[in-house]
Amino acid sequence: MSGFAFDPCDKCEQMMQPYLDRVLTDVELAEAESHLGGCDYCARRYRFEEDFRRFVRQAVAVPMPPELKEKLRALRTPL
Numbered sequence: 102m103s104g105f106a107f108d109p110c111d112k113c114e115q116m117m118q119p120y121l122d123r124v125l126t127d128v129e130l131a132e133a134e135s136h137l138g139g140c141d142y143c144a145r146r147y148r149f150e151e152d153f154r155r156f157v158r159q160a161v162a163v164p165m166p167p168e169l170k171e172k173l174r175a176l177r178t179p180l
């Protein structure tokens with residue numbers, strides 16, 4: 102393999118928020134989805150972020166326990 106100038110996962114991560122906000126262009130969306138189809142790591146991250154957003158929406162009225170917040174923060178930190 103040669104010419105691996107950038108990390109596709111890096112780009113994929115940059116697209117995560119706009120992806121979840123549904124503001125990507127068709128081209129970017131296709132790019133993100135084709136990467137997610139082949140990359141377990143990013144697929145898991147996207148799924149987690151989606152769950153996280155859903156959880157945040159449901160939990161507006163309920164404060165998150167500190168240990169759960171810590172767990173989520175750890176999961177969100179790239180290795």
Ligand SMILES: [Zn+2]
Nearest residue numbers: 110113140143
């Ligand atoms: Zn990836």
